[in-house]
Amino acid sequence: METNEMILEFDSKSENEGFARITVAAFVARLDPTLEEISDIKMAVSEAVTNAIIHGYENKPGKIKICCQIKEDVITIEIHDSGVGISDIEKAKEPLYTTRPEWERSGMGFTFMETFMDHLTIISEVGKGTTIVMDKQIQTNKE
Amino acid sequence: MKQGKKINSFFEVIGQCLIIRISDDLDHHKVLSLRDEADGLIEKERIKNIVFDFDGVNFMDSSGIGMIMGRYKRVIFTGGKVGVASVTDSVDRIFRLSGLYKIIEKYDTVKEAVELL
Numbered sequence: 001m002e003t004n005e006m007i008l009e010f011d012s013k014s015e016n017e018g019f020a021r022i023t024v025a026a027f028v029a030r031l032d033p034t035l036e037e038i039s040d041i042k043m044a045v046s047e048a049v050t051n052a053i054i055h056g057y058e059n060k061p062g063k064i065k066i067c068c069q070i071k072e073d074v075i076t077i078e079i080h081d082s083g084v085g086i087s088d089i090e091k092a093k094e095p096l097y098t099t100r101p102e103w104e105r106s107g108m109g110f111t112f113m114e115t116f117m118d119h120l121t122i123i124s125e126v127g128k129g130t131t132i133v134m135d136k137q138i139q140t141n142k143e
Numbered sequence: 144m145k146q147g148k149k150i151n152s153f154f155e156v157i158g159q160c161l162i163i164r165i166s167d168d169l170d171h172h173k174v175l176s177l178r179d180e181a182d183g184l185i186e187k188e189r190i191k192n193i194v195f196d197f198d199g200v201n202f203m204d205s206s207g208i209g210m211i212m213g214r215y216k217r218v219i220f221t222g223g224k225v226g227v228a229s230v231t232d233s234v235d236r237i238f239r240l241s242g243l244y245k246i247i248e249k250y251d252t253v254k255e256a257v258e259l260l
Binding site (some may be wrong): 014015017018021036039042043046047048053054097103105106107108109112115 | 170174205212213237243
């Protein structure tokens with residue numbers, strides 16, 4: 001089966017959050033998504049990238065890698081950082097739970113990723129880094 | 144509407160109301176650029192109510208929610224309220240999903256928000 005992939009690596013800086021959203025949206029554009037589907041994907045990417053910057057690298061320098069793969073009508077997005085890792089993944093996924101309330105983090109990042117994408121997998125190791133894998137089927141056969 | 148005091152392209156004070164013009168995607172990066180100045184003005188101008196102007200804003204993620212909730216927590220101490228105006232469909236969806244409309248008001252325009260808050 002034919003697949004289409006792209007890999008993007010950039011500095012862990014907040015000014016790259018918008019860039020990451022637009023780049024992934026541009027890559028998925030050839031699947032002819034609806035505005036809502038693009039919005040969903042940009043949202044999920046934004047949450048994951050922001051997490052990598054704030055939590056993964058704790059606002060210090062680092063590299064974030066995004067791998068996207070299109071297979072038929074499904075886009076799979078992997079967002080990877082080599083930061084501090086998540087010690088309790090189940091706790092992190094709890095809605096409204098955040099390790100940084102003092103930074104006004106709403107604790108809704110993973111909830112939004114789960115809401116807007118079809119599947120979400122969190123792979124993380126303390127001291128090594130975190131990889132977020134999420135996918136979404138683009139409803140190409142729109143009646 | 145009372146005469147406003149325009150601070151810069153992002154902030155305006157009308158009476159005890161602070162208007163925050165977001166103009167761009169409301170993400171973590173944008174929040175960093177707005178938050179400290181907003182808090183400084185809230186204190187200096189003795190702000191009671193806040194209106195977030197979402198005109199032209201097509202994107203907001205949970206960082207935006209965090210910023211709005213943070214400002215809400217600040218103003219409720221003095222009986223203040225938070226409103227949002229000119230909300231686009233995509234942003235409206237996020238507000239509804241997050242349940243934020245339980246604590247903030249939505250208005251069609253900034254003018255309406257300032258008058259009714």
